[in-house]
Structures are given as C-alpha cells and as structure tokens.
Amino acid sequence: MNNNIEKYGFTNEIKSSENTEGLSWARVTSQHRDLYQIVTNQGFLQAKISGKLHHQIDNTIDYPAVGDWVLTSLEANSTGIIQKVTPRKSVLTREASGNDSNGQIIASNIDTIFICMSLNANFNPRRVERYLTMAWDSGAIPVVVLTKSDLCDDLATKLQELEDVCMGVDIVICSVETRTGLEELLTYIKPQKTVAFVGSSGVGKSSLINWLSGNSELETKQVREGDDKGRHTTTSRQLLLLPNGGIVIDTPGMRELQLFVGNLSKTFEDITELAKQCRFRDCTHQTEPGCAVKQAVNDGQLDAERLKSYLKLQREMSYSGMNSRELENEKINQMFGGKKAMKKLRQHMQQIKRR
Template identity: 60%
Template sequence: MTINLTEYGLKQTIQKTITATEQPRLGRVIEQHRELYQLITATGQRQAQVTGKLAHQATSATAFPAVGDWVLFSAGDDYTTLIDRILPRQSVLARGAVNQHDGQIIATNIDTIFICMSLNADFNVRRVERYLTIAWDSGAMPVLVLTKADVCTDRADKLRALADVTVGVPTVMCSAETGEGLEDLQPYLTAGQTVAFVGSSGVGKSTLINRLLGATVLATKTIRQDDDKGRHTTTSRQLLPLPSGACVIDTPGMRELQIFVGDLQQTFAEITALAADCKFNDCTHTSEPGCAVQAAVADGRVSLERLQSYQKLQREMSYQGLNSRQLEQAKIQRMFGGKQAMKRVKQRYHRD
C-alpha cells in the first residue's frame, strides 16, 4: 500500500528540509498516547516511540513529538519504529500545563485554528481572548467558529459583544445539526491545509468534524439540560484526512485554558496602540499619571473588562518579564529546536 502524504498535509516547505534519501523515512504524527505515537507514512501507519538520544537531548516537554509533527523514523533492532528527529515546525499551538514550566503542545504544523465557542451558556467573551492570545502566537491563522447557532435567539447581541475582541479575525456562525454555515468553513479546508479545532468541552467540535468527514468517526455526547454545559468526549488529539483534501486535528475540550505563551499585542491591538502614548514606557495602566489606556477607559473607548482581561493574561504568561530577544530565542527553540537547527534549515532553503 502506498500513501500520498500530500493528502496528510505534506508541503514543499517540509520536503525541502530533508534529503532525497530521507524521503522514505518521513512520517507525520497523527495520534499520541503517552510515550507511543501513531505515524502515517508512505507505506501506511506505524506505531513508534522516540529514540533514547532524542529523549536525552530534549530540554523540555515541548521538544518531544506532538500531533501534527513531521518526523524522520527508522527501524529498531526488534523491528520497532523509532522517531529519530522532529522536523522544523511551521506553527506551534501551545498551552500552559499544570505543574509544568515549559507548557504543553496542542498541535503543530497547522494552517488555521478554529476556535469553537457555542452560542448557549458556554458563550464567554473573555475566553475568546484567551484562545486568541495563544492562537496569534502560534503562527497559524485564527478563525472564530460560533457553534449551535440553531439554539441561539440573540445572535446580533452576541456578535456585538465580540466586536472589539474579534477585530481582524474571521467569524463563522454555524450549526452542525442543520448544516447552516458549514459552507463558510470550506475556504479553509482546501487540499493540503491542516486545521485544528480547539474549544471548551461540549461546544460541538466532534459533531462538527463528523459533519465535515461525512461520517460518525468521533464520539459525541449531548449537552446537559440542567446547565447547558457539554460533557468531555475527545480524550486524545488525533489528525484525520477530510474528503476535501485537508486534514483536521481534533483536540480534547479544555474547561480552563492556561496561558503558556501568547501574543497580547495582536489580541489587544487597541490597548497596544494606546500604550505607545503613555507617559512612561513601563506603564502598567493601573495608577500611573499620563496613562493613555486609563484615559481611554475613562471616556469609554476601551471597556474596563477588556483592560482587566489584558492585565490578567499578562500576569499569567509564563514568559512575562523576558525581553524581545529572549522571547525570540524561546520561539526559535519551540519551532526549530535551537538556533543551529534553524540555520541548517535556512542553508538548505538557499541551496534549493
């Protein structure tokens, strides 16, 4: 059996990072269960684990393979499949992790992040800000997907509530039950694209993906009638090919999204722009004189809730206090595994 890996999101940018002799050893992580990884390769699926060398050299949990990663593998002495190397990531979506200082990768090498929020009791503007903060940092494009539109009776009010938060972010309102709005997702689901669905438990991610797959592949559960909350169904990340030629990554629902790294400047663009006019460069926008942000709150240009959300996320971010150079180094580590690896990739691009 021969599998065309372009159907699993293989792009020329990935192919350029390896030699012709390495091509047969190329695979993509489509599922993970603790230390075991399911790979899709040109000859089919393989169960794999990382080599001792890769594990030894890993400086953090983010240096291990994740769903979406392209890797090079080899056969071990006992015919097991071993992951030798993770290829440079084109994008990385990461979150904070309990009792971990280096975060947890949700998915990699994604083109679009569908941030799902249902239009029932799960609707929460501040939660959208959280997801956008990590999405803008990932290198992928965020799209807000408002699900369960068939049960919503105040659509216009909810869109108005999101207006300041979603500037520059495409918003799709849809229903997996009726099919409404599904056509608006199609421009992001063309051949070769990889999309990831993220959101709280029970917002309808799995139901929506099943509709896109054209079959019931993922388990789903209905919402609880007493509080309009959904039950957790997806327990692990997995990558699936869609009939359109795109790939989709389903992720477990998250009741609480902890911020590991993020792009507050993009998520809160209006606050960032106002801060440039503050009297002090290190203004915290709390009690300093000459604060342009506080002035905007006072005259209604920025809501107090929006500023408080910005300040809360700023405190939570694991990389708070790092300068721009340190932030850039941290991102290079997540994407490429270090400066030397990044230099090798650039050199290969120039040769090609």
C-alpha cells in the same frame, strides 16, 4: 510510490528541509502517552522515540506532537522509531498541568486554528480573547467559529460583544443541527492544509468534524442541563484526513486554558495603540497619571472588562515557566513590591491590632 504522506501535507519544501540520511519521512497522527501513531508512505505504523532522541530532549515541548513531521527508521517488528523531530512552521502551546513549567504542545504545523465557542449559556468573549492570544502566537491564522446558532435568540447582541475582541479575525456562525454555516466553514479547509479545532468541552467540535468527514467517527455527547457545560468526548489529539483533501486535528476540550505563551499585542491591538499615548513608556495602566488606556475606559471608548482581561492575561503570562518558588516571589512582588515591603506591611498591621 504510494502517496500517503503527500495526502497528509507533505510538500517539496518539507522534503528539502532535511538531509534524511537513510531515514524515512512520517507525520505524527496521534499520541497515547509514550506511543505514537505515524503515517508513512507504507501506511500507518505504531512508533516510539529512539533512546538517542530521548536523551537529547531537554524540554517537554521538544517531544513529538500531533502534526509533527518526523524522520524515522523501522524495527524488524515493523515498529517505527522516531529519530528526529523536524522544525515546526507553527505550534499551538498551552501551560502544562501540574508542576511542569515547560508548557504542553496541543498541535503543530497548522495552517488555520478554529476557535470554537457555542452560542448558548457557555458564550464568553473573555474566553475568546484567551484563545486568540494563544493562537496569534502560534504562527497559524485563527478563525472564530460560533456553534449551535440554533440555540441562540440574541445573535446580534453576542456579535456586538465580539466586535472589539475579534478585530481582524473572521467569524463563522454555524449549526450542525440545522446545517447552517457549514459550507462556509468548508471554504477554510483546503487540500494538504491542516486545521485544528480548539475550544471548551461541549462546544461541538466533534460534531463539526463528523460533518466535515461525512461520518460519525468521533464520539459526541450532550452538554449538561442547567449550565450548558460540556463533557469531555475527545480524550486525545488526533489528525484526520477529510474527503475534500483537507487535514484536521481534533483536540480535547479544555475546562480552563492556561497560557504558556501568547501574543497580547495582536489580540489587544486597541489597547496596544492606546498605550503609545501614555505618559510613561512602562505604564501598567493601573495607577499611573497620564494613562491613555485608563482615560479611554473613563471616556467609554474602551470596555473596562476588556482592560481587566488584558491585565489578567499579561500577569498570567509573566508567571509562565516559573517554578513554585519563583511564582510565589513574583506574586509577592506584584502585590506588595517585594518581600521587605510585605514584612513591613505585616508589622504595621500587627501594631494596629495591638492598639
């Protein structure tokens, strides 16, 4: 028997998790709208989902995604038919664009997530907090990868800024240009294990993957002059096999990552611990008396920007999954305490203007 899917991470544990009932195992390696590429023991095939599966799906995140293990059948024209998406051991999800409130899967069945950020003008600790919140919720282990170290002349300062942000998270400092730190990156990539690269456009994800794969399969572009912001080069998710037997998923760069779900308590463990000392159990860390979190900010023990980031992400996640009307009502509640309070405030302001 060919061992294609074993190379792509197929294990006895996965094999025993489902009764195949005459269907064949495959892994989704790329997606282009409603069409998928899958790898099977017979090699790569184009695939689409079955009509039955389509009608069973209630949520967009239940559709096949890159990294999924699926059960398939084969049409006469050698097109694969995805009959079932098997349970995911980990899943990386973001807020979907547009009016879709169900979220969007970035990748699934990942062991390690490389959160990439460049050490140029695009450096932003708040962005790392956002990615870590998403990564810790996924079920995979995050590693922060600081790229383009050859362009950085204040590395110690930047690492100091990440000290609280990256508690309990490994940091790899590297540069494709000078070939530094790349061997360390390779230590996280093991045979049959899957890693996913995430980060903003232009941070060098494709360049890193090209080095790991030993070729220039993925297109790369220079960042814009002036602001170091990147241009999109990866336009779709794809799963690749590396020479050392590891598996990598490249994802499109994100201008702005909107959270759908996340693990704030893990990302902000320092604030979580401080909150246990607040006078009120439901303290919002804003105006309540006896707030240990606000006191820590006043004492200089907690960065005010870190608390601001925590509250912003908490608020953003509370909006997740709401439709436009629900979202509007929630924002009114948070700003005014409800529609009645908002109307009273409007009436009060109108009375002041009439005076």
